[in-house]
Amino acid sequence: TQLLEQSPQFLSIQEGENLTVYCNSSSVFSSLQWYRQEPGEGPVLLVTVVTGGEVKKLKRLTFQFGDARKDSSLHITAAQPGDTGLYLCAGDKAAGNKLTFGGGTRVLVKP
Amino acid sequence: NAGVTQTPKFRVLKTGQSMTLLCAQDMNHEYMYWYRQDPGMGLRLIHYSVGEGTTAKGEVPDGYNVSRLKKQNFLLGLESAAPSQTSVYFCASSHGTGFNFGDGTRLSIL
Numbered sequence: 538t539q540l541l542e543q544s545p546q547f548l549s550i551q552e553g554e555n556l557t558v559y560c561n562s563s564s565v566f567s568s569l570q571w572y573r574q575e576p577g578e579g580p581v582l583l584v585t586v587v588t589g590g591e592v593k594k595l596k597r598l599t600f601q602f603g604d605a606r607k608d609s610s611l612h613i614t615a616a617q618p619g620d621t622g623l624y625l626c627a628g629d630k631a632a633g634n635k636l637t638f639g640g641g642t643r644v645l646v647k648p
Numbered sequence: 649n650a651g652v653t654q655t656p657k658f659r660v661l662k663t664g665q666s667m668t669l670l671c672a673q674d675m676n677h678e679y680m681y682w683y684r685q686d687p688g689m690g691l692r693l694i695h696y697s698v699g700e701g702t703t704a705k706g707e708v709p710d711g712y713n714v715s716r717l718k719k720q721n722f723l724l725g726l727e728s729a730a731p732s733q734t735s736v737y738f739c740a741s742s743h744g745t746g747f748n749f750g751d752g753t754r755l756s757i758l
Contacts, residue, residue, distance in 0.1 A: 543690075570746065577752075578752070579740070579749030579750050579751050579752055580749050582746040585745060585746055625690060627691075634679050634742055635681075635696060635706070636693070636747065638683075638690035640689055641688075641690050
């Protein structure tokens with residue numbers, strides 16, 4: 538059992554549709570980060586959320602940190618093929634800069 | 649500005665062989681990490697370092713050793729490779745907010 542559970546594991550949608558990826562835990566995190574990873578490359582940081590209830594937007598991507606700092610969501614509006622990739626959430630429990638990763642959500646946006 | 653560089657990119661080993669994975673960062677980051685990535689399991693922390701000359705165990709340290717003799721380099725060693733160590737290995741560095749990852753080393757143990 539992973540400390541951070543991501544759902545769904547795989548998501549296939551058509552261009553223009555919306556999607557939401559969830560990251561859940563029973564543990565409290567001091568901060569939570571979202572990364573996107575493309576084949577053959579390392580993960581790339583998208584956003585860091587640190588305050589319970591915080592919402593951050595990055596163009597068509599909206600990130601939310603749960604009020605209790607145990608969960609987070611990533612919402613993509615009007616998805617494009619360029620959004621295809623593996624999305625990973627990662628949490629830092631004690632501000633010790635040691636991240637624990639979820640299992641990832643593979644997103645495929647078809648043109 | 650290379651960021652985090654990992655060498656080699658690919659390697660095939662026989663069971664029982666040893667090897668060292670190299671990681672170099674040019675961002676003057678204090679923190680460095682080694683993760684392994686396996687299908688459906690995300691990234692799992694092997695070892696990490698909070699500064700030159702220091703190392704610590706992560707979630708899955710068995711079968712691996714590390715060294716951080718210079719601030720910019722973090723080495724991961726496999727003393728006697730086993731098939732269970734077949735994986736993609738990622739190095740990362742951080743200054744405290746957000747990790748910078750290399751592009752990985754794909755390692756196969758036969």
